[in-house]
Amino acid sequence: MNYFNNLTEIESLVSRLIDKLDASRTEHLELSVGDVRIALDRHCAPPPHSAPAMSMPAPAPEIPAVQPAPEMPSAPERSDAATVNAPLLGVAYAAPAPDAAPFVTVGQSVKKGDIICIIEAMKVMNEIECDRDGVVAEILFENGKMVEFGQPLISVK
Known part of the structure; x- marks a missing residue:
């Protein structure tokens, strides 16, 4: 064919x-x-190695001393939260239709098997299920945007 x-x-x-x-x-x-x-x-093989051209080294420019960056406070650890990750690459949708309520919201209780979003891949809508019981702590994807394989979708406490 x-x-x-x-x-x-x-x-x-x-x-x-x-x-x-x-x-x-x-x-x-x-x-x-x-x-x-x-x-x-994404990454091509490196170009074949060739002998470096002979040249005189340029004089080293004076480099001003670099001030260390101020220490940023670290984000609070979410050790009690686990993420549910995307099982495939595609466009993630928070609701079954544009005018429908989202599958999950922050603070909502979820059970293993509950639908948390839809990922569209190759014109197929794939319902993504929660893999644990808990409470949705954070929605980590943007509705209608591309998600990668393994990308966290939600965090569950």
Whole structure:
């Protein structure tokens, strides 16, 4: 079965995939459609090593002493809270529809198996379930924005 009509369609797909890779923190993306396989890696192999050109070193500029940065107070530890993380990359939605109430809110009790959000990946809406009982301490994703695999979605106490 031929999925692409011409090379332009493949080039367009590759261009869109590169844009998606650039917009995410994903390191590797692989796609197979029919007999076409596309693999993208964020990091390329280092260029071949060549002998350095001989030159005279430039005189070192005087560097002013750097003042240490003032110590910032550390954020309070959330040792009693655990996060529920995204199981896949996609766009996260807090509610089942734009005009609907969100699945969870801060302070709400949740049980293992409760739906906390939807992640849209490749036009498929995936309901994401809470993996523990507790109370929602914080919502850690932005509605309608891309989330990465493993990114914390909510914290639960």
